[in-house]
Amino acid sequence: WLDHVKIEQACLRLTFEEYRQSIRETQERIKRYDQAIAQEAQASAHAPLIGAMQALRGVAVLTATTMVSEFMDMSRFPTAGAFMSYCGLVPSENSTGDSRRQ
Incomplete structure (x- = not known):
């Protein structure tokens, strides 16, 4: 819907278009x-x-590539669940007394 925005003042229209162009270039990059x-x-x-x-x-290719670059040696994780837990991909809770951490 931004294509239909009409701005009367030339300087504001130019600024708006420059911002939009910057967003398009970033998306392409x-x-x-x-x-x-x-x-x-x-x-x-x-x-x-x-x-x-x-x-x-x-986990898709970008996340998998990032994870492999960070954790090259996967042998320290005995199971996939242990690895996912280490990465924070599974929910957990650590509660004691009045303290509750999820």
Whole structure:
């Protein structure tokens, strides 16, 4: 609907259009980054691990690539659940007495 916004004052219209152009350029840059990351994830030596990470609920290529780059050695996690818990992807609660932490 922003295409239909009419601004009378030239300086305000120019500023508005410059902001919109900046948003479009940023969106295009993000698309290029996402494509480059996806291509690199497939060609990488870590492609099998990146693919396996995507089997986790809610994890796509960008998240999987980020996680693999952060946690290269997955052997320290005995199960997928332990890894997901470490990353904060599963809910947990630690309560004692009047203290409650979720």
